[in-house]
Amino acid sequence: MIVLANDHGGLVLKQPIIEVLETLKLPYKDLGTNSTESTDYPIWGYRAAKLVASGACERGIIFCGTGIGISLAANKVKGIRCVVCTDCFSAQMSRAHNNANMLALGGRVVGPDLAKMIARIWLETPFDGGERHSRRVDQIMGVETGKEPV
Numbered sequence: 001m002i003v004l005a006n007d008h009g010g011l012v013l014k015q016p017i018i019e020v021l022e023t024l025k026l027p028y029k030d031l032g033t034n035s036t037e038s039t040d041y042p043i044w045g046y047r048a049a050k051l052v053a054s055g056a057c058e059r060g061i062i063f064c065g066t067g068i069g070i071s072l073a074a075n076k077v078k079g080i081r082c083v084v085c086t087d088c089f090s091a092q093m094s095r096a097h098n099n100a101n102m103l104a105l106g107g108r109v110v111g112p113d114l115a116k117m118i119a120r121i122w123l124e125t126p127f128d129g130g131e132r133h134s135r136r137v138d139q140i141m142g143v144e145t146g147k148e149p150v
Contacts, residue, residue, distance in 0.1 A: 002123075003057040005031040005048035007041040007070065009107050010063025016112040017061055017105075020119050029057060041065075045073030045082075045104075052101050053079040060102040061119060071104035078144050081137070086110055091118045095125035097133050098140070 002021060006014050011033065021028045031047050033039050041064040051057040060082075064070035067084040074082040082102035083094040086109055094100040103122045105115050127133070139149035 001057045002026055002028040003031060003048045003051045003060040004028055004062070005044040005060070005070075006033060006063035006107075007039050007044055007065075008033065008036050009041070009065030010067075010070065010105065011036055012107040013063045013105050013110070013112060013115045016116050017063075017119050020116050020123070024120070024123060026123065041070040042073035045070035046077065049074035049077035049080045049082065049102060053077050058101075059123075061122075062102060062104050063107055064104070065106055065108040067104035067106035067109065071102070074102050074104065079141070081140065085118050085122065086114075088117055088121050091122040092125045095122055096128045097136075099127040099133070099137050 004014060031044065045062055048060040048062050052060045062070045062074060071082045071084045074080050080102055081098060081100045082104055083100045084104045085091040085094060103119065105118065
């Protein structure tokens, strides 16, 4: 299950990403918002991240004006590795090398067609899982418990 959440600035990208999810036959849960009325992105980033961190959803895609603010909020939740992507290569590497479990996109930064390409690549790219990448992801996650990467 993929969780979706957005503020008013990211609403423009939600429907194009839903189309990608439906094409790939991936179930999703839409937390909202479904309005262009101003709302606070930390609320939506946090709600989606909690579902991913708990295991209720496998991954999440979240949207705000730039993708930055909502990703910062999501990354405050233990267990989350949320990336902002504006290109396809970063989307691919965030999965293959970093095992990113959330993707943030900016409705004022990327257009719907590019967002669909980014999301599709991000969704279809598996984690490489090799010793080198696993070690580095473990180091990133260790920071949450106060463990310094060495």
